[in-house]
Amino acid sequence: MTAATPRNSGATGNESSSNPARPxxxxxxxxxxxxxxxxxxxxxxxxxxxxxxxxxxxxxxxCGALATSRSGVADDEPASLRALLGVVAGVAGITVSATALFPVLAYL
Structure with a gap:
């Protein structure tokens, strides 16, 4: 007779080993x-x-405005600062893009 080896049925609560590719x-x-x-x-x-x-x-x-409206982000100071940085970077990108785009529109 061979000894039965116990198998991990997943009922132990260790769900991280079932899908290791997804963080x-x-x-x-x-x-x-x-x-x-x-x-x-x-x-x-x-x-x-x-x-x-x-x-x-x-x-x-x-995305930054949606992030700041969530309660989980509002309670986490580093996350709220990242959301604010994203809004500021987005506004800077809009400003720089509009400044670069207006002279091009004259030739269209």
């Missing part, structure tokens, strides 16, 4: 502030592409 975000934490900063930085970097910097800047402002 878990702790409950109550939002990715919107980080997305807002990323979109704001991309809007500043891509101001020279017609309209792309403007669209990314607006998206950064929207």
């Amino acid at each position: 878990r975000v702790p409950r109550g934490r939002s990715r919107l502030p980080s997305v807002s900063v990323l979109l704001g930085a991309l809007s500043i970097a891509s101001f020279w592409v017609s309209g792309l910097g403007f669209i990314l800047g607006v998206s950064a402002v929207v």
Whole structure:
């Protein structure tokens, strides 16, 4: 007779081993502030592409505004500062993109 080896049925509560490729975000934490900063930085970097910097800047402002309205972000000071930085970077991207876009519109 062979000894039966116990199998892990997943009932132990260790759910992180069932899907190791997907990182878990702790409950109550939002990715919107980080997305807002990323979109704001991309809007500043891509101001020279017609309209792309403007669209990314607006998206950064929207994500930052949504992030600040969530209670989980409002209670977390670093997350709220990231959301504010995303809004500021988005506004800067919109300003730089609009400044670069207006002279081009004269030739269209």
